[in-house]
Amino acid sequence: MPEVLKAPLVVEFPFTRSLGPVQSAFLTGLRERVVLGVKTADGRTLVPPVEYDPVTAEDIRDLVEVAPTGTVTTWAWNHEPRRGQPLDRPFAWVLVQLDGADTALLHALDAPGPDAVHTGMRVRIRWAGERSGAITDIACFEPYDGAAPEPGGHDGRFEEMVTGIVAPARLDYTYAPGRAQADYINALAERRTVGERCPSCRKVYVPPRGACPTCGVATSEQVEVGPRGTVTTYCIVNIKAKNLDIEVPYVYAHIALDGADLALHGRIGGIPYDQVRMGLRVEPVWSEGGRYPDHYRPTGEPDADYETYKELV
Amino acid sequence: MLGTPPAREIAVVAFGQTDHLRTTDELSEVEMLMPVLHEVLDRTGLKTSDIGFTCSGSSDYLAGRPFSFTMALDGVGAWPPISESHVETDGAWALYEAWIKLLTGEADTALVYAHGKSSPGSVRDVLTRQLDPYYVAPLWPDAVALAALQAQALIDAGDTDESALAGVAARSRAAAADNPHAQVPGPPPQGEYVVRPLRTGDCPPSRDGAAAVILAAGDRARKLCERPAWIRGIDHRIEAHSLGVRDLTDSPSTRLAAERAGAFERPVDTAELHAPFSSQEVVLRKALRLDDTVNVNPSGGALSANPVMVAGLIRIGEAAARIHRGESDRALGHATSGPCLQQNLVAVLEGDPR
Numbered sequence: 280m281p282e283v284l285k286a287p288l289v290v291e292f293p294f295t296r297s298l299g300p301v302q303s304a305f306l307t308g309l310r311e312r313v314v315l316g317v318k319t320a321d322g323r324t325l326v327p328p329v330e331y332d333p334v335t336a337e338d339i340r341d342l343v344e345v346a347p348t349g350t351v352t353t354w355a356w357n358h359e360p361r362r363g364q365p366l367d368r369p370f371a372w373v374l375v376q377l378d379g380a381d382t383a384l385l386h387a388l389d390a391p392g393p394d395a396v397h398t399g400m401r402v403r404i405r406w407a408g409e410r411s412g413a414i415t416d417i418a419c420f421e422p423y424d425g426a427a428p429e430p431g432g433h434d435g436r437f438e439e440m441v442t443g444i445v446a447p448a449r450l451d452y453t454y455a456p457g458r459a460q461a462d463y464i465n466a467l468a469e470r471r472t473v474g475e476r477c478p479s480c481r482k483v484y485v486p487p488r489g490a491c492p493t494c495g496v497a498t499s500e501q502v503e504v505g506p507r508g509t510v511t512t513y514c515i516v517n518i519k520a521k522n523l524d525i526e527v528p529y530v531y532a533h534i535a536l537d538g539a540d541l542a543l544h545g546r547i548g549g550i551p552y553d554q555v556r557m558g559l560r561v562e563p564v565w566s567e568g569g570r571y572p573d574h575y576r577p578t579g580e581p582d583a584d585y586e587t588y589k590e591l592v
Numbered sequence: 593m594l595g596t597p598p599a600r601e602i603a604v605v606a607f608g609q610t611d612h613l614r615t616t617d618e619l620s621e622v623e624m625l626m627p628v629l630h631e632v633l634d635r636t637g638l639k640t641s642d643i644g645f646t647c648s649g650s651s652d653y654l655a656g657r658p659f660s661f662t663m664a665l666d667g668v669g670a671w672p673p674i675s676e677s678h679v680e681t682d683g684a685w686a687l688y689e690a691w692i693k694l695l696t697g698e699a700d701t702a703l704v705y706a707h708g709k710s711s712p713g714s715v716r717d718v719l720t721r722q723l724d725p726y727y728v729a730p731l732w733p734d735a736v737a738l739a740a741l742q743a744q745a746l747i748d749a750g751d752t753d754e755s756a757l758a759g760v761a762a763r764s765r766a767a768a769a770d771n772p773h774a775q776v777p778g779p780p781p782q783g784e785y786v787v788r789p790l791r792t793g794d795c796p797p798s799r800d801g802a803a804a805v806i807l808a809a810g811d812r813a814r815k816l817c818e819r820p821a822w823i824r825g826i827d828h829r830i831e832a833h834s835l836g837v838r839d840l841t842d843s844p845s846t847r848l849a850a851e852r853a854g855a856f857e858r859p860v861d862t863a864e865l866h867a868p869f870s871s872q873e874v875v876l877r878k879a880l881r882l883d884d885t886v887n888v889n890p891s892g893g894a895l896s897a898n899p900v901m902v903a904g905l906i907r908i909g910e911a912a913a914r915i916h917r918g919e920s921d922r923a924l925g926h927a928t929s930g931p932c933l934q935q936n937l938v939a940v941l942e943g944d945p946r
Contacts, residue, residue: 333834444726454712495669
């Protein structure tokens with residue numbers, strides 16, 4: 280049995296998010312080392328503050344400053360920090376109810392070990408050295424046994440309000456395409472194109488995905504198709520893709536390989552872009568060491584009759 | 593609303609699930625899914641073309657594969673186009689949508705399925721992406737960390753302790769010894785702390801798997817299944833968004849969903865609870881007022897097999913299957929989604945008197 284194909288896959292994206300007025304004031308406040316909460320209709324102070332009352336769903340806008348000190352309401356000892364977490368040494372996750380607040384904020388607590396942490400312990404914010412208006416402006420919490428300072432009475436209006444955050448997200452995967460697609464990719468590396476036939480309707484799918492979308496049954500009978508095929512439809516690409524070294528304009532086409540009941544797609548070369556047409560007969564061109572066709576070029580055969588490929592357009 | 597029976601008799605008439613495995617490198621999602629689709633179709637004698645409505649649950653984030661649910665649709669014969677829908681959450685919510693569809697009378701049968709292939713990524717990290725993107729997600733608190741905060745809150749409140757949690761884990765795994773699909777059959781050691789106070793044994797083996805259910809209405813259900821599991825009610829509710837606003841030791845959303853689903857009208861004999869962490873079973877038992885007369889998680893629950901996006905649907909399927917086999921007359925199925933039991937669904941199922 281051929282080896283199971285696998286490859287690393289990183290999905291990474293910087294999410295740009297705009298802020299509502301309450302979030303904007305809270306995160307701007309963190310930049311200025313001021314912690315703000317928001318008052319609900321029933322008089323509670325929510326920290327971190329939200330735009331809408333969690334009970335009544337009313338807009339809430341009444342900001343109030345709370346203290347940078349508070350009490351741990353629950354905790355969990357994290358002996359193996361993971362990427363992106365606030366501290367890179369063992370720490371406690373904590374929910375902290377800041378003095379003046381009625382709800383708790385999630386963050387990290389820098390403590391020497393689990394024996395130094397308990398529910399009810401007093402903590403204070405340790406500010407990050409560089410602050411930009413983000414929850415990470417709080418570097419973490421630290422144990423604190425002093426008195427709670429008087430809150431400053433800030434009204435939430437600052438110079439240069441933060442109106443958005445950029446939140447980078449990255450997830451790492453090991454991608455495995457599964458049996459049918461692995462067989463297809465392995466065959467391509469030997470310059471063969473292999474589809475799979477549906478046992479029920481007898482259609483040959485290229486590339487195979489392991490199932491017939493019409494019959495809903497597994498495909499497994501391998502069928503070599505091509506190498507030649509027919510252009511069933513195409514488009515002319517006029518915009519250069521990032522990181523792609525192909526001169527524009529070029530033609531991208533649907534190609535029904537001989538013996539296949541589904542068209543795959545590929546680039547057409549070896550012919551001026553404005554001479555490509557439906558019915559053009561093409562064959563793959565393999566580059567040295569390439570694991571798949573670099574492009575398809577005309578074979579010089581007469582064009583295929585429309586009737587022979589109209590079901591595949 | 594309370595006490596009103598559903599507008600139409602609808603039942604779970606078949607349930608199937610894969611063996612839940614640590615990795616399934618050799619299978620694409622559709623390849624993993626197809627055997628269970630065929631299992632439930634074979635059991636009822638239905639063909640894909642007989643199905644009135646198809647609804648699935650999954651998340652692209654698990655395998656990092658965009659539009660994976662459309663690929664999975666190949667397995668149900670979705671071309672030419674069928675009446676179909678998808679939810680980006682546990683398949684239990686797909687079952688809810690299908691139940692509504694059948695209640696409207698627009699369809700008489702529905703195929704519901706869910707698949708989760710989380711082995712390509714790190715599910716602990718992937719699940720951080722569902723959190724509040726402003727205040728929480730930038731800190732990357734993983735799923736175990738958040739569950740551990742809830743567990744500590746329960747310990748502080750005197751609702752449980754570490755040895756009681758170990759007892760929940762051991763009971764679940766012992767029950768799974770009879771479940772051929774479970775990934776962790778039989779009791780393993782409770783293990784080291786993952787995030788204290790939760791140990792390995794308190795955490796779910798979240799791996800790859802798929803499940804499928806067929807729903808049918810009225811006489812159609814009676815034809816397809818010897819003892820249909822009639823759905824007496826389903827409801828789902830959600831907690832406030834922010835963890836620090838909630839009382840983590842309680843689950844008012846579960847209690848409300850159960851009330852609206854009719855769970856408290858008469859006692860159930862069986863409850864399949866979707867508690868991925870041992871500590872969450874403590875919360876759910878309290879919210880659902882389950883006493884020792886109720887057989888809780890005879891399948892072994894999510895602590896024995898927790899394919900993400902599938903485990904909730906499996907709970908309803910397992911509850912229904914016990915009714916099919918005559919091992920239960922009135923069962924509760926529960927599903928959860930999000931951190932610390934954020935969102936909860938409760939279904940009440942009954943068999944006809946024997």
